[in-house]
Amino acid sequence: MLFSSHQLELVERICRRVVILESGRVLAAGSLAELRRELPAQLRIKVDGPEGWTRGLRGVSVERSDADGVVLVMQPGTDPQTILQAALAAGPVEHFGFESGGLLELYRRMVAP
Secondary structure (H helix, E strand, O other): OOOOOOOHHHHHHHOOOEEEEEOOEEEEEEOHHHHHOOOOEEEEEEEOOOOOOOOOOOOEEEEEEEOOEEEEEEOOOOOHHHHHHHHHHHOOEEEEEEEOOOHHHHHHHHHOO
């Protein structure tokens, strides 16, 4: 059965396989897990310390920052333990974990220029 929708949260809940289209072109196809593996790892860290502690970190870029910490995009081969050590040096770490975006995040990354 084919189900087409722009309501990506609904698609994520009810579909086993996904095809992402843009202007009639297939950008990606597979399970949500398969598609997520194509994206760089995202690490959310909340440190009770000074802002800007991420400056100078190698192998990461700051995706966004909010009240729940900072989200870093990791380049392949970057050791998360190195990032954790830098966070601990900045102050007590309140949260440290990988995030996997939903289907909306996957779509945004795939169609972004």
